[in-house]
Amino acid sequence: MYQIKSRIWIEGDKGVFLGEGRIKILKAIELEGSLSKAAKSLGMSYKKAWNLVDSINKNASIPVVITNTGGSGGGGTKITEYGLKMISAFENINKNCWDFLDQQLKELQL
């Protein structure tokens, strides 16, 4: 009858590091191999996608994405090993949080 929902995100010194939207674009990049294709596949403007990735880079202590501009095929963007770890870590925490909140709500019997 009542449902509890949540959004979580991780901040660094210079703003948001990871959140649901950033995870989404990272996964699309992993799939597509380029930021522009990833944005297109999500129906998102390139600018918005770039801003998300930019904020990730600004706050990451270890590189999450490697961008290559120029070259054959124009370049591209890859997710690092560390980035892949961060994605699964975030999704894991997020799921745990949902479970935790459902449990909390159930205990209350509103």
Add this chain to the structure above:
Amino acid sequence: MYQIKSRIWIEGDKGVFLGEGRIKILKAIELEGSLSKAAKSLGMSYKKAWNLVDSINKNASIPVVITNTGGSGGGGTKITEYGLKMISAFENINKNCWDFLDQQLKELQL
């Protein structure tokens, strides 16, 4: 170095029932005894405050606020016993959630 943050909210059939903003206005109403004064005390427009309270009423199974229009002093808005319980329940869950997430992040050592 990294900080994890969250927002939680509770939804009913017709939209959001409780969230951080709604809790804030409810507490201000409890303090001021009227919606218009509560809005003013928070620097919030009356319309926004009214919309928040309206959505609470639309989704509450048991009344959270009692409004009186007209009368000496023009009327006012009061929080019910149930409303007070909901406020503390929400704040309690919210705090538990923060603690839980801090713990989750610590376990990861990003």
Add this chain to the structure above:
DNA sequence: GGGCGTTGTTTCCTGCAAGATATAACGAAA
């Protein structure tokens, strides 16, 4: 009945987030 200070509602206006558009820079390969 008139005055008062609320709640409830409509209309208008505006600032800003977000999209659309344009363009420079890049570097490998032919």
Add this chain to the structure above:
DNA sequence: TTTCGTTATATCTTGCAGGAAACAACGCCC
């Protein structure tokens, strides 16, 4: 050195959420 598709960045435009303001309705009290 020309081509190509990308990253990176600036500028312009626009939709709409949210504020401002105005006003009706209400009911107690004098």
